Amino acid sequence: MSISLNENLVKKKRRFLKADTQQKPLDTVLKSSKSSCVLELKDVTKSFGGLVAVDSASLAFSKGKITGLIGPNGAGKTTLFNLITGFLKPDVGTIHFNGYTINGLPPWQIAQFGIGRLFQDVRVFDKLTALENVLLARKEQPGENPLVSLFRRKSALNVEKKNMDEARKWIKFVELEEKEASLGENLSYGQQKLLAIARLLAGGFEALLLDEPTAGINPQMVKSVLNVIRRLAQAGKTVVVIEHNMNVIMEISDWVYFMDEGKVVTFGLPREILGDPEVRKAYLGI
Ligand SMILES: Nc1ncnc2c1ncn2[C@@H]1O[C@H](COP(=O)(O)OP(=O)(O)O)[C@@H](O)[C@H]1O
Numbered sequence: 001m002s003i004s005l006n007e008n009l010v011k012k013k014r015r016f017l018k019a020d021t022q023q024k025p026l027d028t029v030l031k032s033s034k035s036s037c038v039l040e041l042k043d044v045t046k047s048f049g050g051l052v053a054v055d056s057a058s059l060a061f062s063k064g065k066i067t068g069l070i071g072p073n074g075a076g077k078t079t080l081f082n083l084i085t086g087f088l089k090p091d092v093g094t095i096h097f098n099g100y101t102i103n104g105l106p107p108w109q110i111a112q113f114g115i116g117r118l119f120q121d122v123r124v125f126d127k128l129t130a131l132e133n134v135l136l137a138r139k140e141q142p143g144e145n146p147l148v149s150l151f152r153r154k155s156a157l158n159v160e161k162k163n164m165d166e167a168r169k170w171i172k173f174v175e176l177e178e179k180e181a182s183l184g185e186n187l188s189y190g191q192q193k194l195l196a197i198a199r200l201l202a203g204g205f206e207a208l209l210l211d212e213p214t215a216g217i218n219p220q221m222v223k224s225v226l227n228v229i230r231r232l233a234q235a236g237k238t239v240v241v242i243e244h245n246m247n248v249i250m251e252i253s254d255w256v257y258f259m260d261e262g263k264v265v266t267f268g269l270p271r272e273i274l275g276d277p278e279v280r281k282a283y284l285g286i
């Protein structure tokens, strides 16, 4: 059974739920996960004209853990990813990654710090093979300069070999090795998502922000994607997942943030958040 947010109930019960859950000891839970926390937002606010899309939000994401980010449409989840990755700048508040302040930096610099993002509409290069798609993500490329290839042929070849080995390693990690010679356009949508994850990994990112990684793919492929996400956390990545499917959240998250109207309404273990009778009643309609 697929459980999804019930928007009508959300609207009806919104006020009531807020009053009820704001009492939750967010700070206490946050403190307990603080030691290994690498990505942290403090009192971040972002407005578009009169609309406060993210409202004094404080969140922490831990290394080696999967944190789910849930909430109805318009809650501010994607805006939060845009703020972390530098596509938007916070009006107020700070964002720290591995002890560095990253808010205000341009996206390319934030990417260099090691924060990568999987977009909701996965775009792979149709006319390139799976392997070539991943190779493109490697930061160090020997280039086409004839002088470089003349004088530094050996080192260029070494870099090429290393890039190839790395690309193959990550294609294998997402279990697409049998597809490495297939063109992007010949992969299923789920396989394209896996390929996009392999590209993030080949790019050397430490924190991975995944916007609805299982949306629109078949149940068998959902399993593969979830397995890969689990293994990312086991490999020590900091994983943040925006997800509408509550079964998925329950299955893979170590921690869950529930956002609504730009605010973090509640935070805790998935069974606490999704098992909370008021959350279930008001937001899940069950
Ligand atoms: N670039 C933008 N300009 C104006 N309003 C925006 C922009 N991006 C998001 N919003 C608004 O901010 C709110 C939060 O949106 P979003 O972060 O996309 O929510 P979610 O991802 O949780 O569905 C929504 O009301 C949305 O319409």
Ligand SMILES: [Mg+2]
Residues within 6 Å of the ligand: 077, 078, 079
């Ligand atoms: Mg969104």
